[in-house]
Amino acid sequence: MEMIVILHQARFLSCNCFEKTNGNGFSLLTYSFHTLSKTILMKNFIFPLFLLCCIFPVTLLAEDLNERQQTYKDLETFANVLTLLQQHYVDKIDTNKVIIGAINGMLTSLDPHSSYMQPDDFKELQEETKGSFSGIGIEITIRDGILTVVSPIEGTPAFKQGIGAGDQIIRIDDESTKDMGLMKAVKKLRGKKGTKVTITVHRPGGQALKDFTLTRDVIPLHSVKSMQLEPGLLYIRITNFQEATTRDVRNVLRKFSKKQPLKGVVLDLRSNPGGLLDQAVKVSDIFLEKGVIVSTRGRNPEQDMIFEAHNNSGKYIFPMVVLVNGGSASASEIVAGALQDHGRAIIIGTVTFGKGSVQTIIPMPNGAGIRLTTARYYTPSGDSIQETGITPDVIVPFQEQIKKAKIPQPWEIREKDLPGHFSNGDGKKEAVRKSNGHTNKEQQKVNQRLALDNQLRTALIILKSLNIVGQPTKSEQK
Secondary structure (H helix, E strand, O other): OOOOOOOOOEEEOOOOEEEEOOOOOOOEEEEOHHHHHHHHHHHHHHHHHHHHHOOOOOOOOHHHHHHHHHHHHHHHHHHHHHHHHHHHOOOOOOHHHHHHHHHHHHHHOOOOOOEEEOHHHHHHHHHHOOOEEEEOOEEEEEEOOEEEEEEEOOOOHHHHOOOOOOOEEEEEOOEEOOOOOHHHHHHHHOOOOOOEEEEEEEOOOOOOOEEEEEEOEEEEOOOEEEEEEEOOEEEEEEOOEOOOHHHHHHHHHHHHHHHOOOOEEEEEOOOOOOEOHHHHHHHHHHHOOOOEEEEEEEOOHHHOEEEEOOOOOOOOOOOEEEEEOOOOOOHHHHHHHHHHHOOOOEEEEOOOOOOOEEEEEEEOOOOOEEEEEEEEEEOOOOOEOOOOOOOOOEEOOOOOOOOOOOOOOOOOOOHHHOOOOOOOOOOOOOOOOOOOOOOHHHHHHHHHHHHHOHHHHHHHHHHHHHHHOOOOOHHHHO
């Protein structure tokens, strides 16, 4: 998806303000513009009255008062500039459009992730976290002032065309992305299924720009995929964190466990741009028995949150390996950080993206929404994910496979190939093997995947090694 955020439920209260709540009772009140304007007009009357009537110490410090007075002056400046535009600009201006532009400028001056969403954009965002949307299938952000790909979603038009994490989008349909803004870029990349969009990409390390013409498609958000690597060893890939992710992961584990004992899991979070905070916490909780999963710290200490694991009675205590890369961001970094800090899994791959901030969606009376950065994530050990990301326990860069000409395999001969060789004496035959639960087609698919993915091969080797350690010897088994 072009952008994935953390979406909290909100409702409009009769007291003319918004309350954002979650399971921990955290709330944030944002007063409407009408209430704010009344406060501004009445400030000169309310404040002296407060001083005369209140017998308790005054809590409003002088510096706070100065800051508020400066804010009023700045608002007056804004109103004056708007009036001048309305009266003297060469063409008649669209006042609403100018004000929206000013709001966007105010938010984007704070960080790359805060933005204003108009009613249609806000509605699309709500639908996106529940089902699907139509676009090219990439997560984007603004890095160093440049529109940058965080990661493509697997199986989407962008993924198939080879768009990768770190690619810089210079133009969209011949329009420069410089100062375009994140929400506008998202809107231009999305569109009806079957329509085309051309993006001009600069790849770090390369010189020439490259155009990609992509056909938009419905981007389904089936976030969990799985396959058996070897008997008892399961591969689970999470492409993003949405409403059904935890349920789907549990279903995969339950279904596999019914067939055979689960000996280990490779959890693939590569190029996972993130998603819903609660889903990242719940997925981590599946594999942890106790302890902190993640904490958030904002401007107000009273609004800080700590999420902890629940006892699963040792249901899933098998060895784990987690795969990450530079496209693993936000929610996927929370999961990797929690499993790493608790020693629950070995992290393999490359350093993650480093998006350790919480975005909260605050609804507005006109149906729009403000996407506001409200806190930072911290791993169980107290480390911030922001900028630094998660450093894997084992650094394994991905190696592109180059097609090579077929080379004749060296001739080999073994004892069993010698004429007249005798058997090993215990009645075992080479041809008699236990089935590993794979059909030939499934085994072919797994072998092909392993041949093309050196990081996954490394993960499987480590997972098998973890299974060998502590296992009873053959004599003990007998």
